[in-house]
Amino acid sequence: MTALLACSGLTKRFGGLVALDGLDFAVAQGETIGLVGPNGSGKTTFFNVLTGLYSPTSGAASLDAVDIFGKSPQSIGRAGVARTFQRCRLMLDQTVFDNIALGVLRAKPLGLLSTLFRRGRLRADLDATIARAHQLACRFNPQLGAALFRPAGDLTMIDRRRVEICRALIANPRLLLLDEPSAGMTPDETRRLMDDLLAFREEAPHLAVVLVEHEMDVIRRVSDRCVVLNFGRKIFEGLFDAMIEDREVQTAYLGSGQ
Amino acid sequence: MDMGILAQHLFNGLMLGMVYAMIAVGFSLFFGVLDVIKFSHGDVVSVGAFAALGGASAIGLLVDMPGLSLLFGLLAAIAVGGLAGVVIGGTLVLPLRNAPPVNVLLVTLMAGTILREAIRLGVPNGGNPKPFPVLLPQWQITAGSFSIGFDSVLILIAGIGIILATHLLITRTRIGLAIRAVAQDVDVARLAGIDFRRTVLGTFALGSALASVAGLMLGLYYREVNFSMGLVLGVIGFAAAVVGGLGSLLGPILGGFLFAFVQTLVTIVLPTASAYKDVVAFGVVIALIGLFPTGLIAERSSERV
Amino acid sequence: MRSTNLDAAIATGAPPQARSLPGTAAAILVPLAAFGALAGLLQVHEQWETGLLVLAFLAALVLLDRSRAGRSLAEACRTQSGIASTSAVLAALALLWTFREDHYSLLMVATVALYAVAGVGLNIQMAFGGIANFAAAAFFSIGAYTAAVLAGHTGLPHLLVLAAGGVVSALIGVVMLLPVLRTRGHYVALVTIAFGVLLRTLLEVNDTFGGPQGMKIPGFAPFGSDFGDVATIAGFDVSFYLPYALAAAALFALAFLAGRMLERSWVGIAMDAVRTDEIAASAFGLSPARWKATAFLTGNVLIGVAGALYGMMNGFVNPNGAGFGESLIMLSIIVLGGLGNFWGAIVAGAVIIILPEKLQSIQEYRLLIFAVVVIAILRFRPGGILPRPLRTLGRQQGGAS
Ligand SMILES: Nc1ncnc2c1ncn2[C@@H]1O[C@H](COP(=O)(O)OP(=O)(O)O)[C@@H](O)[C@H]1O
Ligand SMILES: [Mg+2]
Numbered sequence: 029m030t031a032l033l034a035c036s037g038l039t040k041r042f043g044g045l046v047a048l049d050g051l052d053f054a055v056a057q058g059e060t061i062g063l064v065g066p067n068g069s070g071k072t073t074f075f076n077v078l079t080g081l082y083s084p085t086s087g088a089a090s091l092d093a094v095d096i097f098g099k100s101p102q103s104i105g106r107a108g109v110a111r112t113f114q115r116c117r118l119m120l121d122q123t124v125f126d127n128i129a130l131g132v133l134r135a136k137p138l139g140l141l142s143t144l145f146r147r148g149r150l151r152a153d154l155d156a157t158i159a160r161a162h163q164l165a166c167r168f169n170p171q172l173g174a175a176l177f178r179p180a181g182d183l184t185m186i187d188r189r190r191v192e193i194c195r196a197l198i199a200n201p202r203l204l205l206l207d208e209p210s211a212g213m214t215p216d217e218t219r220r221l222m223d224d225l226l227a228f229r230e231e232a233p234h235l236a237v238v239l240v241e242h243e244m245d246v247i248r249r250v251s252d253r254c255v256v257l258n259f260g261r262k263i264f265e266g267l268f269d270a271m272i273e274d275r276e277v278q279t280a281y282l283g284s285g286q
Numbered sequence: 287m288d289m290g291i292l293a294q295h296l297f298n299g300l301m302l303g304m305v306y307a308m309i310a311v312g313f314s315l316f317f318g319v320l321d322v323i324k325f326s327h328g329d330v331v332s333v334g335a336f337a338a339l340g341g342a343s344a345i346g347l348l349v350d351m352p353g354l355s356l357l358f359g360l361l362a363a364i365a366v367g368g369l370a371g372v373v374i375g376g377t378l379v380l381p382l383r384n385a386p387p388v389n390v391l392l393v394t395l396m397a398g399t400i401l402r403e404a405i406r407l408g409v410p411n412g413g414n415p416k417p418f419p420v421l422l423p424q425w426q427i428t429a430g431s432f433s434i435g436f437d438s439v440l441i442l443i444a445g446i447g448i449i450l451a452t453h454l455l456i457t458r459t460r461i462g463l464a465i466r467a468v469a470q471d472v473d474v475a476r477l478a479g480i481d482f483r484r485t486v487l488g489t490f491a492l493g494s495a496l497a498s499v500a501g502l503m504l505g506l507y508y509r510e511v512n513f514s515m516g517l518v519l520g521v522i523g524f525a526a527a528v529v530g531g532l533g534s535l536l537g538p539i540l541g542g543f544l545f546a547f548v549q550t551l552v553t554i555v556l557p558t559a560s561a562y563k564d565v566v567a568f569g570v571v572i573a574l575i576g577l578f579p580t581g582l583i584a585e586r587s588s589e590r591v
Numbered sequence: 592m593r594s595t596n597l598d599a600a601i602a603t604g605a606p607p608q609a610r611s612l613p614g615t616a617a618a619i620l621v622p623l624a625a626f627g628a629l630a631g632l633l634q635v636h637e638q639w640e641t642g643l644l645v646l647a648f649l650a651a652l653v654l655l656d657r658s659r660a661g662r663s664l665a666e667a668c669r670t671q672s673g674i675a676s677t678s679a680v681l682a683a684l685a686l687l688w689t690f691r692e693d694h695y696s697l698l699m700v701a702t703v704a705l706y707a708v709a710g711v712g713l714n715i716q717m718a719f720g721g722i723a724n725f726a727a728a729a730f731f732s733i734g735a736y737t738a739a740v741l742a743g744h745t746g747l748p749h750l751l752v753l754a755a756g757g758v759v760s761a762l763i764g765v766v767m768l769l770p771v772l773r774t775r776g777h778y779v780a781l782v783t784i785a786f787g788v789l790l791r792t793l794l795e796v797n798d799t800f801g802g803p804q805g806m807k808i809p810g811f812a813p814f815g816s817d818f819g820d821v822a823t824i825a826g827f828d829v830s831f832y833l834p835y836a837l838a839a840a841a842l843f844a845l846a847f848l849a850g851r852m853l854e855r856s857w858v859g860i861a862m863d864a865v866r867t868d869e870i871a872a873s874a875f876g877l878s879p880a881r882w883k884a885t886a887f888l889t890g891n892v893l894i895g896v897a898g899a900l901y902g903m904m905n906g907f908v909n910p911n912g913a914g915f916g917e918s919l920i921m922l923s924i925i926v927l928g929g930l931g932n933f934w935g936a937i938v939a940g941a942v943i944i945i946l947p948e949k950l951q952s953i954q955e956y957r958l959l960i961f962a963v964v965v966i967a968i969l970r971f972r973p974g975g976i977l978p979r980p981l982r983t984l985g986r987q988q989g990g991a992s
Contacts, residue, residue, distance in 0.1 A: 079874055102876040110875075117871040122863055123981050129857070130864045134876030136857040140885065143856045144849060150856055154984050179981060195875070323777050378966065385973050387776050388723045392926055393969050395919060396962040403959040521784055521915070528781045561796035568789040575782055576770035 032057045032236050033078075033109075033203055038087035040070075040077050040260075047073040049260035050087070055203065060229065060237040062251030062268070064244075066280060070260040071240045072114055075205045079111050080104040091203065102134055108202035112192040112209060114240075120181030124172070124191055127180050128161040131195040157198075164194045167231075168224050186217040190224065197228075206239045210246065222246055244272070256280065290431025292554065297434060297442075299550030300543075301507060304445040307542030308500040309523030310530065311452060312493030314538040316375075317527070318469035319489045320383060322390045326374050326398035327497055328520015330367050334498025335418075335511040336405050337366035342419055356421040363498040370401065371494020372487050380486060398520065405513040415512040418505035441503050448499060449539060452492070456535055465489050469533065497523075525571045531581025540582060545571070617667035618675040624651075626682035629941055630689060632949065633696040641949045648942075652976065669980050679934075680844065687836050691824075697832035698904075699948065703940040704839035705901045710925045710936030711846040712893030717922075718931030718979065719859065720886025721866030722771060723780040726787035728917030730760045730891050733790075734898025735908035739806035742903065749813045753899045760895025761888045771887060772880045787918050794910035805909025808902045811838065818904075835904045842900060846893050847933050853889075854931075855984055862886055863982075923965050929975030938976050 031054035040048035048070045055061055063071055076082040078089065080101035089097040091107045099107075110131065118127050136153065137143070143150060158176070166173035168190040175183065180191055189209050196204055206225075210218035226249075229235065241247050247254060247268060254271045256264035258280040264271055271277055309331060316324045341362025342355040374397045382390050406412045422437035456462035464485045467475040476482055500519075505511045522545055523538075530541025548570050552563040574582070628648060635641050655661040668675040690696040709731055716722045724730075734756030741752045770782045795803050810819035818834040853859055864872040865882040873879060902908045911917075924943055928935025942964075947957045968976065 081870065081874055101873050102878070105874075105876040113871065113874075117868050119863060119867040119871075122860075122867065125984065126860050126863060126982060129860050130872065130875050130877075133857055133861055133864070138857055138861060140853070140858065140889065143858050144852050147852070154856075158984065177981065177983065317777070323780070378970070382970070382973075385969075386930075388717065388780070388922075388926065389969050389973060391723070391777075391780060392919075392923060393966050396965045399958055399962040400966075403956075403962070407955065407959070517915075518788075521788060525781055525785055528778055532777065562793075564792045565789050565796070568785040568792075571785045572767065572770055572782055572789070575774055575778060579770075579773040579778065 031055060032059075033089070033091055035078075035089040036087060038074070038077060038089060039085045040073055040082060041085045047260050048077060048084075051257075051260070051262055053255065053262070055236045055238060057202070057234050057236055059253065060239060060251050062247035062254040063238050063240045063257065064242070064247060064254060064271075065257035069257040069280075071257055072207055073260070074257070075111055075207055075238075075240070078104070078205065079109055105134060105199070108200075109205065110196035110199060110201035110203070111205035112189070112196055112207055114207040114211060116185075116188050116192060116212075118180045118188055118191060121179060123177045124165070124180050124183070125158060125161055125176045127191050128165065128176075128194045128198055129157060131198040132157065135199065161194065161198060164198055165190070167228065168194065185213055186221055189213070189221060193225075202234070203236045203238070206237065206241075208240050208242065210241060210243060215243075218243060218246060222250055226250060288431055290433070293432040294434070295550055295554050297438070299546045301438065301442055301445075302549065303543035303546030304442060304449070305500045305504060305519070305542075306522055306526050306545050307449060307539040308445065308496050308503075309519055310526035310538030310542045311449070311535065312371075312497050313524050313527035314530070314532055314534060315456075315465070315489050315493045316379075317532040318534075319465060319486050320379065322379055322383065322387065323394070323524065324371075324374065324379055324490070325391055325394040325520060325524070326370075326401060327394075327493070328518070328523060329398035329401040329516040330370050330494045330497045331501040331504070331519050332405060332511070332513055332516035333370050333401055334363040334367040334495075334501030335505045335515065336409060336416075336501075336513070337498065338363040338502040338505060339416060339418055339511055342421060346419060352419075352421045355419065359421065359502060360499065363502045364495045367498020367501070368491040368495040371490040371497075375490030376487055379490075380483070398516070402513055402516065409513070412513055415510050418509050418511050420509065422506060438507060441507055445500075445503055448496070452496065453535060455492075461488060525568070528581060529571055529574050529578075531583035534581070534583045537581050537583035614663075614667035615671060615674060617664045618671040619678045621664055621668050622675055622679035623682050625938070626679070626686050629700075629945075630686050632941065632945055633690060633693075633699065635949060638950065638952055641946070645946070669983075683840055687833065687840065691827065691829045691833050694830045694832050697830050697836045699945050701832060701836040701839040701904060702901070703937060703944050704836065704843045705897045705904075706921065706924060706940045706944065707933070707936040708839070708843050708846045708897035709894045709921055710928065710940065711843070711850045711933050712890035712897070713921060713925050714890075714931055714933060714936065715850060715853070715862075715893070716886050716890035717925065719854065719862040719866065720883050720890070721862075722883055722887050722890075723776070724783050724887070724890065725780050725915070725918050725922065726783040726790070727894055727921040728915075729787040729790045729913045730764065730894045731898035731901065731917075731921070732794075732908060732910075732913035733760045733763055734895035735808065735902025735905075735912065736794075736800055736806065737895070738899040738902045739800075739808040739908055742809045743807065749811055749903070752903075753896050756899025756902075757892035757894075757896035760898065761891040764888055764891040768884055768887065772883055783918075784915065787913065787915055791910050791913040791915075794913060801909070803910060805907055807907050808905070810906065811835065811900060811903040813838075832904075835900075839900065839904075842897065843937075846897075850893075850933055855982060858885075859982060923961075927965060927968050927975055929977040929979055931979030932975065932977045935975055935977040942976075 033053070033055040035051060035053040038048055038051040038053065039046070051074065065071055073082065077084045080099055083098055087097065091109060094107050096104045096107055096109070162173045162176055165176060169187060172187050172190055180188065183191065193209070209221060213221065229237070239250060251268065254264070254266065254268050255262060256271060256277050263276045263280060264274050309327065312327050313323065316322060338359035342359035345355040345358045374394065378393050378397055379390060382393060422440055425436035427434050427436055427439065456465060464475070464480045465488070467478060467480055468482060468485050472482060501511070504515065523542070526541030526545045527538040528541070529544065530539065531537030545567055548567045549563040552566045553560040556562065628644065632644055635644060655665050687697070687700065690700070709727060713724060713727050716724045737756045737759040738752050741747045741755055742749060747755070767782060767786055771779055774782065794800055800806055810817045812818065819831050821829065821831050821834050823829060824833065861877055862882050865877055865879045869879045920943060924939045925936055927943070928939030943961070947961065950957065953960070
């Protein structure tokens with residue numbers, strides 16, 4: 029099986045701090061990987077480097093043989109990587125649609141003149157995108173679909189997460205990075221969100237997902253394979269059952285969990 | 287150029303730099319604790335100058351003791367200026383802490399307008415420049431073609447002393463610790479038992495008192511005050527604080543002296559074009575911000591994702 | 592009725608539309624009432640009349656906001672913005688025609704309209720791009736100085752002179768682009784403040800552009816006929832300010848339309864995204880620098896064009912107009928009107944420009960009152976008089992289906 033995402037020796041330093049230390053990481057098409065590790069182990073940094081928000085210090089990364097190492101967020105997004113954020117980053121004063129549309133904006137005609145003088149094309153494009161956003165939102169929650177033109181700030185926490193996921197999905201990415209989507213939600217909300225995710229997986233079998241999550245039950249339920257980080261280094265890679273048996277993983281968690 | 291005149295310009299530049307620094311420190315302190323710009327700060331300088339004028343004149347009517355007048359003028363400046371800072375901070379800035387920054391900027395600019403207009407309308411004949419009484423000994427110190435008033439030297443020394451004292455206050459005392467703690471992280475400071483509101487208002491009092499005393503010094507130095515003197519000083523103080531680095535303490539001091547240095551340099555190098563000194567100084571400000579977007583002494587680390 | 596509406600809404604993703612007859616009537620009447628109030632303000636002479644009008648205005652504001660009927664009126668104007676805009680245009684024309692012989696009132700209206708054009712530009716910069724421009728008056732004056740040089744010393748057609756005012760204002764804005772793009776929030780505010788002070792001082796101490804006296808500007812003469820010579824239109828005696836007021840209103844209509852089109856498009860969403868969250872926006876492939884630059888320069892074009900026409904109307908320009916105080920007035924207008932709401936600039940412009948003229952006897956206290964009013968509005972109504980509505984798009988737009 030050839031990897032969709034292949035990283036090798038990925039390293040990110042903040043001054044003296046090595047947040048990501050020679051990470052080798054591979055995801056195959058259609059695979060869901062659970063990425064775990066104590067707080068500060070470098071999971072978010074890994075996503076930030078992958079999506080081009082932070083420039084990596086050294087290493088290599090490619091998506092389906094396209095080099096994405098150190099590239100701009102634009103070109104990485106175009107290559108097919110999309111993400112959500114640990115701390116929900118929505119424009120709360122803007123409508124739900126505005127937020128979802130941000131996911132496809134880079135593919136839209138953004139010239140001033142074409143915006144002013146090609147209104148017909150713009151209107152058709154808007155209508156098509158609204159329909160698509162509506163369809164996506166309804167797949168997660170019909171009420172969310174109906175609230176497409178409400179301010180995102182009016183939504184519940186779980187719906188805000190859903191909007192973030194819709195925003196990541198609307199550009200049809202090949203790799204989806206989810207950074208602690210359950211943060212700030214009740215266990216019940218988390219379960220419902222994971223139901224959504226699994227249902228969506230069924231419909232998009234080629235989508236690869238990397239999920240950062242602290243709740244082990246969630247990881248067990250959704251992931252095909254697990255990777256454990258500690259101090260920026262990969263200390264485990266394999267199946268869930270093997271992971272919870274692993275001594276190094278246990279000490280990493282106990283060591284920081286105290 | 288004649289050495290005496292050169293020295294005169296340099297001395298004048300030092301004096302201006304000190305005044306700018308005293309004003310800029312306030313901007314930086316407020317920004318540190320609340321992440322806001324309080325633009326009425328410049329007008330607090332005028333308030334201080336007029337309060338000092340009032341206090342000193344009142345004593346002057348009773349007894350002819352310049353020293354006592356000066357003391358009362360100083361106390362009046364500190365009290366009135368500090369109060370203005372606390373009132374504006376408590377009623378306008380704190381409640382708007384979570385509003386968009388430009389709202390705070392506008393509201394405090396308008397508060398400054400109110401202070402300015404209050405002086406213009408409230409002080410008899412307030413629209414015109416007012417002579418400031420002579421309160422310091424008038425000895426002249428002469429060295430060759432360089433001649434300087436003893437009073438000017440005193441003012442400069444006092445100003446530098448005040449800046450040093452502020453620095454010690456912030457770095458060495460419990461109050462300073464509270465201010466620094468709030469500036470670092472409001473939530474952690476609260477957990478450590480620091481009264482947020484009191485610390486913020488205390489910071490406003492401190493910064494505003496500094497600006498007020500700067501107003502008094504300008505009155506003593508130029509022997510004249512006027513109701514709108516604070517507007518330009520506010521802009522310059524803000525510029526100095528930003529160029530130096532908002533949120534730090536040394537930054538605004540550095541920025542203040544830098545601004546005065548550029549102004550003085552233009553006056554010395556291009557005596558015929560000294561009208562351009564503000565043009566050049568603000569040009570330098572724009573260029574420096576372009577080069578050092580977070581100030582010469584950088585503020586905090588970048589935002590985490 | 593309601594449930595079918597809701598079903599339809601869920602099917603299309605659009606909220607239910609209230610397109611009832613009373614709603615249409617409201618969309619027609621509200622703008623009429625607003626312009627009626629403006630006519631009243633222009634007409635009154637006595638202090639107490641002005642006071643009464645102000646009270647009525649405040650009462651209307653509270654009612655629109657706090658009462659159910661008021662809210663549905665406001666909602667009707669939003670959902671049927673096409674009808675409301677048409678009504679506003681007709682009301683504006685009627686107002687101008689009513690005052691056709693009144694120099695002073697027309698000058699006021701034209702001034703408000705031109706400040707509102709600049710307000711659209713400033714809104715694009717601040718409300719969309721998130722760039723606090725404290726030098727609007729400086730760029731406005733650059734437009735006027737451009738007009739003074741080009742109209743006074745070259746034979747360039749005057750429509751092109753207007754355009755040049757915008758272009759020069761944008762070009763000079765380019766010089767400031769680097770510091771503006773590299774900094775944020777308060778730092779940008781300082782860059783613009785410093786630029787404003789710099790420009791004003793430069794114009795004052797340098798004699799190339801007339802020094803403190805400034806420059807004379809010829810009247811606006813598009814297609815060869817000078818507005819200053821207009822004395823009759825269709826047989827009616829009119830003030831020469833009438834064509835200026837009409838041109839200013841037309842300019843506002845154009846700026847409004849362009850601003851609206853940009854807002855209700857991908858461009859509008861992109862600017863909002865970059866302003867609210869630069870990091871999320873760049874994670875999704877938007878370049879913050881590109882959108883900030885676009886907002887800043889587009890805004891400057893509008894401000895410069897407005898300044899050019901304003902200069903030609905007044906016949907002169909001097910450095911005072913470029914000052915910090917003037918920039919503050921422009922900024923206050925858009926913040927008071929409601930950041931991001933183009934109509935707000937007209938309403939607030941009327942309050943800030945015309946009202947003080949009507950309160951001559953308390954002229955001394957003008958600035959004081961102005962400051963208190965601004966503080967009160969920002970403190971108790973942070974979104975401004977007319978807060979920016981949510982973006983409406985696609986099928987929902989202006990009732991188009
Ligand atoms: N922008 C940054 N600047 C400096 N250090 C950072 C930055 N972002 C993350 N770090 C550091 O990198 C390490 C990894 O952080 P992070 O990736 O957020 O961990 P996780 O997501 O696994 O909890 C931490 O020590 C954190 O302090
Ligand atoms: Mg994390």
